[in-house]
Amino acid sequence: TMTISKTTKHFLYGLLLRLILLIALPALMDDGLLLPGVRYTDIDYDVFTDAAAHVAEGRSPYRRHTYRYTPFLAALLSLPMGGGGRQIERVSLIWSVVLSTKYFGKILFCMADAICGYIILILRARSRKQRNNNNDIQDDQPKQHNSIIEKYISQHINLSSEFIDALWWLYNPLPINICTRGSAEALVVLLPVLLTVALTVNDNGMKQLFTSLQTKTKRSMSIPLRACLAGILHGIGIHCKLYPVIYTVSFMANFSRQEQQQQRRCQSVSSNDNHTNSSNDASSSSSTQQQLDQGWTHTLSEQMTYFQNCMCCTPQSGDGFPWKHPIKILMLALLWIQRLFLTPSSILFLLSSIVTMASTTYAAIHYYGHEALAEGLLYHFGRIDHRHNYSMYWYWIYLLRGRVASAEVVAPSTWVGNVPLIPQILILGFSSLGIAPYDLTFALFCQTFCFVAFNKVMTAQYFTWYLCLLPLCSDRIQWSSRRMLLSLSLLLVSILTWLGSAFTLEMLGWRSHRQVWMASVLFFVANVNLLVAILNGYRVDKTWRSLSDTPGEGWSQKVKAS
Numbered sequence: 001t002m003t004i005s006k007t008t009k010h011f012l013y014g015l016l017l018r019l020i021l022l023i024a025l026p027a028l029m030d031d032g033l034l035l036p037g038v039r040y041t042d043i044d045y046d047v048f049t050d051a052a053a054h055v056a057e058g059r060s061p062y063r064r065h066t067y068r069y070t071p072f073l074a075a076l077l078s079l080p081m082g083g084g085g086r087q088i089e090r091v092s093l094i095w096s097v098v099l100s101t102k103y104f105g106k107i108l109f110c111m112a113d114a115i116c117g118y119i120i121l122i123l124r125a126r127s128r129k130q131r132n133n134n135n136d137i138q139d140d141q142p143k144q145h146n147s148i149i150e151k152y153i154s155q156h157i158n159l160s161s162e163f164i165d166a167l168w169w170l171y172n173p174l175p176i177n178i179c180t181r182g183s184a185e186a187l188v189v190l191l192p193v194l195l196t197v198a199l200t201v202n203d204n205g206m207k208q209l210f211t212s213l214q215t216k217t218k219r220s221m222s223i224p225l226r227a228c229l230a231g232i233l234h235g236i237g238i239h240c241k242l243y244p245v246i247y248t249v250s251f252m253a254n255f256s257r258q259e260q261q262q263q264r265r266c267q268s269v270s271s272n273d274n275h276t277n278s279s280n281d282a283s284s285s286s287s288t289q290q291q292l293d294q295g296w297t298h299t300l301s302e303q304m305t306y307f308q309n310c311m312c313c314t315p316q317s318g319d320g321f322p323w324k325h326p327i328k329i330l331m332l333a334l335l336w337i338q339r340l341f342l343t344p345s346s347i348l349f350l351l352s353s354i355v356t357m358a359s360t361t362y363a364a365i366h367y368y369g370h371e372a373l374a375e376g377l378l379y380h381f382g383r384i385d386h387r388h389n390y391s392m393y394w395y396w397i398y399l400l401r402g403r404v405a406s407a408e409v410v411a412p413s414t415w416v417g418n419v420p421l422i423p424q425i426l427i428l429g430f431s432s433l434g435i436a437p438y439d440l441t442f443a444l445f446c447q448t449f450c451f452v453a454f455n456k457v458m459t460a461q462y463f464t465w466y467l468c469l470l471p472l473c474s475d476r477i478q479w480s481s482r483r484m485l486l487s488l489s490l491l492l493v494s495i496l497t498w499l500g501s502a503f504t505l506e507m508l509g510w511r512s513h514r515q516v517w518m519a520s521v522l523f524f525v526a527n528v529n530l531l532v533a534i535l536n537g538y539r540v541d542k543t544w545r546s547l548s549d550t551p552g553e554g555w556s557q558k559v560k561a562s
Contacts, residue, residue, distance in 0.1 A: 006162040007125065011118040014170030018110035022103065022180040045182025048077055049101050056081035062371040068379050070240045071368045072360070073188060077105045106182050113179040113186035117170035119194045120471045123201070124165045127475065168471035175464055185241075185461045190468050192237035193244055197472065199230040200251055201440055223262060227255050227349040234349070235356025239364075242380045243465070246428060246451060248353065250436035250443050252346035257437040259345045340433065383457055388502060388516050390458040392524045395517035397456075424454050441472035442538070446531070453527040478537030487526070487533040494519065494526040 004012075027033070029040035051061035051074035061067050061074035080099035097103055169175055179186050221229075234251065237244040341347075364372035384397050427450040436443035448466035452458060478484060498519035504510040 006160060007118070007121045010121065010162055010166040010170055011114060014117050014166065015111065015114035017171070018114060018176055018180055019107065021176065022106045022110055023097075025180060026102075040181060042181040042183055044184070045105060048074065048105055048182070048184065052077035052101070052105075053081065060368045060371060062368065062375050068375045069184070070188065070360075070376050071364050071372050073184060073240070076108070080104050105184070106180065109179045109182065109184055109187050112191045113175055114170065116186055116190050116194050116468055117166065117168075117175075119198055120169050120468065121162065121165050123198060123472050124168070125162070127472070128161065131475070165471070168474070169468065172467075174460070174467065178461055178464055183461050185464050189237055189241035189244065190464060192233045192240070193247070194468060196230045196233040196237065196244075196247075196251065197441060197444065197469075199226050199233065200254055223255065223259050223345045224348050227345040228352045230255075231349040231352025232356045235353040235358075236360065238353065238357045239360040239377075242377060243448075243451065246447055247444055248350065249341075249428075249432040250440060250447070252349055253340045253432060253437040254440045255345040255349055256340050256343040259343045260339070336433075340437065388505060388513070388520075390460075390462075390498065390520060390523055391456055392517065392520040393456045394520065395513060398513065421454075424450055439473070439476065441469055442476055445469040445473050446535070449527070449531055449534075453524060453531065476539050477534055478539050481533075481537050483533045484537055487530040491523075491526040491530050494523040498523050 025040045029035055029038055047064060047067050048069075051064040051067040051069075054063050055061050055071070055074045056078040061071050067074070080101065098107060175186070230251065234244060234248070361373065361377065364376060384393075388394055388398075428447055431443040431446045435446070445466055448469060452462045452465055455462065498516070501512055501516040501519045504512045505516055
């Protein structure tokens with residue numbers, strides 16, 4: 001008999017739930033049976049289907065006004081359509097529903113969203129297995145819950161770890177609502193990002209996604225091969241949605257660290273083979289394992305010693321960092337760049353990303369003209385929106401739009417408009433160089449959270465950009481602290497305040513633009529406060545604890561101490 005794992009069952013249940021809701025909710029709301037005047041299907045889905053109809057008729061998808069996505073999305077959605085916009089012949093009622101313009105795109109989006117949830121389940125299970133197999137923590141059990149919700153459920157409700165993992169995404173109402181309404185986020189960006197993360201952090205996670213391949217071979221993919229495949233997926237994600245470009249440095253730094261660890265492991269093994277004998281095999285192997293378990297702590301201390309020797313500024317000399325010697329600072333920067341990025345795997349990742357992104361963009365321009373570049377890519381560099389959204393900038397754009405005729409004129413071009421870029425650059429640089437080499441998923445989460453919070457346009461779809469990464473690093477966040485509880489409470493209050501204000505503006509027709517803007521400002525403050533709480537409560541892994549006694553202080557304390 002064929003047995004289905006719990007992970008696969010939750011994947012199938014989550015997919016079935018999405019398929020049922022994508023048919024039931026539009027039937028109740030779009031047709032006015034449940035809430036007259038409230039439409040469930042996202043307006044973007046109408047844009048997708050209209051653009052797909054243009055592609056099916058041999059025209060450019062950008063003939064549909066406000067279509068500003070990759071043309072290949074419209075080409076994919078046009079597959080059920082024949083020439084002249086006719087539907088392909090059906091053989092059954094089920095296929096007539098699946099291949100209909102009304103449901104085909106939503107089904108694809110829901111399947112991609114469920115696959116994202118399945119990847120999250122696999123990566124969380126692998127992370128939990130690694131924690132439970134760690135000999136340094138004796139009291140860990142197979143069920144280790146670090147968030148408040150997980151701890152409450154584990155103590156009061158007898159639920160499996162797989163079900164708790166599924167609550168993060170497969171049974172999460174927000175991603176279910178996003179994909180069933182017809183948003184393409186899961187297909188065009190979340191799936192490539194999660195697949196890239198799965199390839200980068202460890203190839204064992206990818207082998208679990210394809211168990212049939214795992215039964216045929218026990219060989220794991222080499223780091224350069226994984227870097228090439230991850231670069232291809234990363235290039236696809238950048239072509240489709242542009243914002244994953246902020247992850248490039250983090251991926252490169254993480255691959256570089258993996259390659260350096262592998263080289264050190266090979267050197268340690270060869271050294272033990274040459275200088276040990278049968279009498280001290282046990283002691284040497286234990287010392288080798290202890291050296292390897294030091295992880296990035298040993299790497300960082302080795303780098304610091306190497307840099308100090310090159311700079312002729314040891315802690316004993318009291319010279320400190322060579323601030324007054326620009327040449328030495330330049331040499332230090334070059335050494336740091338060399339060790340983080342100039343490795344074969346990181347270079348292969350960068351080249352494969354550039355080639356993939358350039359190839360897909362060139363193909364889009366070749367088949368659909370320069371509009372594919374202008375509307376599908378360049379438009380997102382300076383996108384602004386005068387309609388109310390979660391971003392606190394919308395009201396300023398709304399007021400300025402009333403004074404000028406063109407929306408492009410209102411784009412903040414002065415230095416004031418670029419001030420929000422400063423914290424984004426600082427967070428991006430710190431997380432890419434200081435966190436990503438050792439904890440990739442947490443670094444990507446912080447980068448995305450900051451990018452969304454400071455963005456000039458913020459809709460509900462943007463929340464899924466970092467929510468899909470949160471389950472992969474939730475065990476390193478201290479959820480039960482008083483500071484975190486207050487931050488989450490403030491975030492909840494800000495969301496409810498914004499939704500209530502937006503309801504009075506949209507549904508009741510009140511002139512409450514200023515109230516919605518004030519709610520957006522409160523939401524921004526709550527997000528920044530939550531990010532600070534997450535960084536302060538960041539619980540470092542076992543390899544980080546020797547650097548600092550206080551969780552969350554990380555390598556910055558080591559740098560200060562040196």
